[in-house]
Amino acid sequence: MRLWCKGLAFGLLVLTSAVHADCMQNLQQEDYMGALKACFPELLNNKSPFRLGSASPFGTVEAPSQEALLAKQLAEKGDPNFQLFWSLVLASHGEKMSMDLVNQEETISRGHEKYTFDEYRALKAGLDKQIQEWRVKAAEAGHQMAISMLVMPVYTKQALPQPDFLPTAEEKALALRFLPKLDSSMHELPADLQQKIQHVKTKEDKLVEEQNQLQGAxxxxxxxxIQLTKDLKRRSSYSGRVRSNWSELKEVYQLLIDNYQNTDAAVSLANETSKRTVQLKWMQWAAERKHKVAMxxxxxxxxCNQQTTEGMAYLKQAQQAGDPDAPLLLDEIKDLGYTTNCDNGWIY
Known part of the structure; x- marks a missing residue:
């Protein structure tokens, strides 16, 4: 098995090296179609061109490869083909960043966090802006793939329910601007595409909608x-451990508690507050109403505060309710006489 794995790894290394060599050769020859086929084979097979993983020949944002640097030079010469190509390279860098963020839990535990989520969002926003700028340059020269990449995602996003995927107002404006230049013979387009795009909701529209909801919450x-809390959490950022829109989110949690006795909101409020008195208040409130995590x-x-009999009763109820932590805590109390998440009278 070990020999087989080594053979597979060697085979993948050879394949990756071949991809890199073909990609570079076509770029050096300024062969756009050849480079597209060699560097982004998935694109021509109607698959995502960016999920190349370790096989990507373009390196990363922080450390672009020679292929990436050459692609940028070709784009800067003004060739719309390579302007579009360079936007694809940047998109592959963005995909690599996303993969790093998803996979960095292990590195965080080792003290090697590459970047925080807020840093990632800032870097990704800058990268997305560059991608759009290069595609606009290519589209202005009539490049059909670039035009399609500016128009079609805005149209397809209108069917997606997640606010994260909504286009921005700028993206929508660009889609409407370049739609007349889109070659309809290359796409199956609905007759009322312009009207559909005009009615697409943007991220800015969603933000206004949230503000209106808050006013009438x-x-x-x-x-x-509940949906409003999800939307607010989705678009929030952190400064330290505090959400940028914490005051609005706290207000909605409080309404859920006051108006609907919602224990999930109480636990969320407790978990996200920085004040221990507030956390204790709402955890106790939710526990008394049989919320398993709170119990x-x-x-x-x-x-932890020497009220063992009452505490054990809550833990047993939590275990019966199906909370996965409760049996572990009960075992710790049985074996040690205390829980290991207890420190100086507080639970961490």
């Missing part, structure tokens, strides 16, 4: 408030 249903936390808190 007291009249929203429980499900509408585990509050039970451990009571044991």
């Amino acid at each position: 007291a009249k929203l249903s429980e499900q509408e408030l 585990s936390w509050y039970g451990a808190y009571l044991v």
